[in-house]
Amino acid sequence: MINPLIKFRSRLAQHEKEILDSSRILTSAIRGFVSSITIPASASPLRALKSNLPSTLTLISRLSCRRAGTRFNSRGIDDDGNVANFVETETVFYHPSSLCFSYAQVRGSVPLFWEQAAGLIPGQQKIQITRSPEATQPAFDKHFESLEMDYGTIHILNLLSVSKPGEAELTARYNYHVQHSPLNQVVDLSGTSTSENRLLESQFDFHAETKGPGGYEAASMVRRLIQNRADGFAYFLCDDGDRVRDGYHNEKATRVGTVVILQQEGVFRTNCLDCLDRTNLIQTIISQMALELFLQHRNEHPTADFWVRHSSLWADNGDALSRIYAGTGALKSSFTRHGKMSLAGAIADARKSATRMYINNFADKGRQNTIDILLGRLVDQSPVHLYDPIADYVNAELKRRADEYSTSDTVAIWVGTFNLNGRGSGAKQDLSAWLWPEVNQAQQDPGIVAVGFQEIVELSPQQIMSTDPVRRNTWESAVRQTLNDSARKRSSEEYILLRSGQLVGAALMIFVKASILDKIKNVEGSVKKVWILKSLHGNLRRG
Amino acid sequence: MSGMAGNKGAVAIRMDYANTRICFVTAHFAAGFANYDERNRDYHTISHGLRFQRNRSIEDHDAIIWLGDFNYRIGLSDHKVRHLIKAGDLDTMYQNDQVRWLASKARTILVNDFREVEPPNGSRTYVPLLLGVANHIYADV
Numbered sequence: 313m314i315n316p317l318i319k320f321r322s323r324l325a326q327h328e329k330e331i332l333d334s335s336r337i338l339t340s341a342i343r344g345f346v347s348s349i350t351i352p353a354s355a356s357p358l359r360a361l362k363s364n365l366p367s368t369l370t371l372i373s374r375l376s377c378r379r380a381g382t383r384f385n386s387r388g389i390d391d392d393g394n395v396a397n398f399v400e401t402e403t404v405f406y407h408p409s410s411l412c413f414s415y416a417q418v419r420g421s422v423p424l425f426w427e428q429a430a431g432l433i434p435g436q437q438k439i440q441i442t443r444s445p446e447a448t449q450p451a452f453d454k455h456f457e458s459l460e461m462d463y464g465t466i467h468i469l470n471l472l473s474v475s476k477p478g479e480a481e482l483t484a485r486y487n488y489h490v491q492h493s494p495l496n497q498v499v500d501l502s503g504t505s506t507s508e509n510r511l512l513e514s515q516f517d518f519h520a521e522t523k524g525p526g527g528y529e530a531a532s533m534v535r536r537l538i539q540n541r542a543d544g545f546a547y548f549l550c551d552d553g554d555r556v557r558d559g560y561h562n563e564k565a566t567r568v569g570t571v572v573i574l575q576q577e578g579v580f581r582t583n584c585l586d587c588l589d590r591t592n593l594i595q596t597i598i599s600q601m602a603l604e605l606f607l608q609h610r611n612e613h614p615t616a617d618f619w620v621r622h623s624s625l626w627a628d629n630g631d632a633l634s635r636i637y638a639g640t641g642a643l644k645s646s647f648t649r650h651g652k653m654s655l656a657g658a659i660a661d662a663r664k665s666a667t668r669m670y671i672n673n674f675a676d677k678g679r680q681n682t683i684d685i686l687l688g689r690l691v692d693q694s695p696v697h698l699y700d701p702i703a704d705y706v707n708a709e710l711k712r713r714a715d716e717y718s719t720s721d722t723v724a725i726w727v728g729t730f731n732l733n734g735r736g737s738g739a740k741q742d743l744s745a746w747l748w749p750e751v752n753q754a755q756q757d758p759g760i761v762a763v764g765f766q767e768i769v770e771l772s773p774q775q776i777m778s779t780d781p782v783r784r785n786t787w788e789s790a791v792r793q794t795l796n797d798s799a800r801k802r803s804s805e806e807y808i809l810l811r812s813g814q815l816v817g818a819a820l821m822i823f824v825k826a827s828i829l830d831k832i833k834n835v836e837g838s839v840k841k842v843w844i845l846k847s848l849h850g851n852l853r854r855g
Numbered sequence: 856m857s858g859m860a861g862n863k864g865a866v867a868i869r870m871d872y873a874n875t876r877i878c879f880v881t882a883h884f885a886a887g888f889a890n891y892d893e894r895n896r897d898y899h900t901i902s903h904g905l906r907f908q909r910n911r912s913i914e915d916h917d918a919i920i921w922l923g924d925f926n927y928r929i930g931l932s933d934h935k936v937r938h939l940i941k942a943g944d945l946d947t948m949y950q951n952d953q954v955r956w957l958a959s960k961a962r963t964i965l966v967n968d969f970r971e972v973e974p975p976n977g978s979r980t981y982v983p984l985l986l987g988v989a990n991h992i993y994a995d996v
Contacts, residue, residue, distance in 0.1 A: 684909050691911040723872060729922040764881030766924040813866040820866040820881040833871045840905035841864040842897045
């Protein structure tokens with residue numbers, strides 16, 4: 313319903329828009345967290361600026377609706393460059409002298425195509441990267457292009473573990489894509505080569521660093537890693553005063569509006585796995601670093617009390633964002649709030665972990681469904697149409713003249729299927745007669761190649777319980793190699809693996825030419841088990 | 856798990872190619888000459904039960920391509936079939952092909968692999984390639 317209303321409003325003339333707005337039929341809302349703490353004048357961190365009025369410390373977190381969803385159902389990036397759990401958080405400090413400080417940070421899921429099955433046992437929640445690097449780079453670049461337009465230089469702060477298998481894989485892939493990003497290039501400005509890196513990254517293995525005796529306090533080690541960069545980014549500072557500028561030399565005194573004193577030059581993009589617990593703690597530290605810089609510049613030294621208020625705001629922020637994404641408050645929030653871990657805090661964390669496990673496995677599918685219904689995203693939902701005769705006329709004309717601005721294209725798709733009878737030796741043989749038969753020229757060079765296998769592993773109870781993906785990987789390589797050998801022989805473009813899936817013996821792999829990637833979106837995979845009955849005396853019937 | 860085993864099923868991948876929604880489904884249906892009903896049920900289970908995100912089903916696509924080992928048989932004796940192959944009589948074989956049921960159900964492109972029926976000269980596998988319901992094109996690959 314919202315989309316048609318917003319489109320309708322955008323077509324109105326200015327005064328019509330104002331009438332519509334004043335009717336208050338449309339209310340803008342944000343999903344996230346907003347909270348303000350009042351700091352009495354006696355406790356003001358800016359002691360040099362005398363005032364009897366209190367100042368306020370505010371936190372505003374806005375969650376992106378572009379890839380909204382619950383923890384296990386929405387992860388990673390989509391083809392438009394939007395990531396799951398993308399939040400912009402702004403720390404605002406307002407002093408009654410009209411001085412206003414603001415600092416922005418962002419967090420977001422690791423910008424790769426990845427998934428994680430919910431699973432009841434923590435170890436079983438396997439992380440899966442579902443797309444090849446070449447097929448991922450375009451979406452990755454889109455994501456950072458849009459961030460760079462909004463915020464300038466981006467500094468990635470990756471808190472993932474380098475030792476845990478799934479997280480290490482994500483980190484390695486993340487690094488690969490940063491290296492290949494156009495924003496990460498050395499820019500040659502008029503002869504002199506200047507490194508104008510607009511995309512940088514740092515790794516801070518949160519779990520490893522906080523494992524020692526210091527516990528979470530060791531997290532402040534991250535300061536050393538990013539201090540220089542943080543100083544370079546600075547912060548936003550403006551003077552909001554409706555003051556009157558003194559007239560010099562008999563000039564008339566003029567009223568001055570908002571004066572921008574300093575601007576924030578870049579942004580930290582922090583991530584862990586969920587971008588909830590570890591991320592929130594680190595973002596608290598970064599926010600503190602920015603405020604410290606601001607106060608340092610003014611030669612002020614705030615009391616411990618000020619930082620307690622700051623931490624409390626951030627802990628509330630973490631809880632709120634966590635409730636939206638994972639269904640419970642944030643882990644480590646006791647530490648964020650009080651600066652130290654206690655037994656009560658540890659027990660609270662354990663309780664939240666258990667609650668999350670329940671919610672993510674049993675309640676989230678319903679929640680995700682509800683989110684999709686409210687956003688009008690379910691496939692069987694019909695859109696709401698508003699009566700808008702002018703728009704209808706324009707649309708009808710557009711349709712009539714569609715040939716003038718739209719083109720149609722054909723894509724050749726090669727499809728093949730083979731039952732391998734559980735054998736793997738075929739992968740070493742020459743597959744070109746199958747994958748690239750000598751058919752007429754017009755059927756050569758397909759844009760999409762879809763290959764299906766049955767009995768890619770033998771259909772044994774062991775494989776049903778836990779399928780070994782090695783066989784599938786072997787066949788993926790063999791097919792890809794054959795396709796690309798043939799492509800090279802004919803000097804045509806090579807293929808990359810878009811996505812593959814497997815259910816015990818059945819496997820499906822889709823290869824595409826990189827040049828058509830920009831036309832492909834919303835790639836998804838799914839499986840469906842079929843239960844068969846065993847005969848009373850028998851073995852499993854084999855296909 | 857007594858009495859039931861889940862070693863068969865379907866894997867599907869879908870995408871939007873410009874304005875066209877394409878879906879590929881690979882499946883392995885129940886085996887056995889007489890299990891015709893079970894194969895049909897497998898098809899129903901998969902085409903109605905398999906879901907992508909936001910409840911999208913296989914039917915919600917513009918181009919659907921099923922590929923796999925559907926295990927349908929030609930409803931004639933082994934001896935008769937070999938005779939028909941030698942005679943090059945694909946039509947009669949197709950008339951007795953259980954897969955016609957599948958072709959009538961799915962308004963889709965069907966790519967099928969028969970492992971059991973091997974030509975007597977042992978050269979290549981017989982692969983009938985069906986397009987839609989109207990045209991039937993056979994390719995001896």
